[in-house]
Amino acid sequence: MSDDLSPAQHAAAIEESRQRLINFVLQCTDEQWQCVLVEGDPRPIGVITDHVAHAYEYLAGWIGELLAGASPEVSSEIVDGLNAEHAAEAAGMTPARVAGHLKTSGDALISLIKGLEPAQLELGDGRVGRFAVIAARHADGHRDEIEAALG
Secondary structure (H helix, E strand, O other): OOOOOOOHHHHHHHHHHHHHHHHHHHHHHHHHHHHHEEEOOOOOHHHHHHHHHHHHHHHHHHHHHHOOOOOOOOOHHHHHHHHHOOOOOOOOOOHHHHHHHHHHHHHHHHHHHOOHHHHHHHHHHHHHHHHHHHHHHHHHHHHHHHHHOOO
């Protein structure tokens, strides 16, 4: 996916990758849902897939801050902390709940991105656009990783 897409194209890419993840989530067996499959990641499939929905929320928050003229601090340590907090809270999520969370948080992010003017993608030294790219790639990245581990 090219990083020089319009806001509508970014929104469509996020929506398409999110839908592929929702379809995957709803096809998981109970046994798969509880499996820890990804080497180096102790989270079961259910927590990893809900993590994508959670990431849509913090990405939308950072984009909102950039649109308001702020410069949110974003680092791998901050993201790791958000992911750790989420993992502790998300155990026991059902596929239906994760699919719903992906829908609601994804809809909010998609709406935000779709409503941008093209020049707004360049705010924060291009971070708004980079966050849109990350959001589109995130769902597919985790789904691809899990499907590969499942064989």
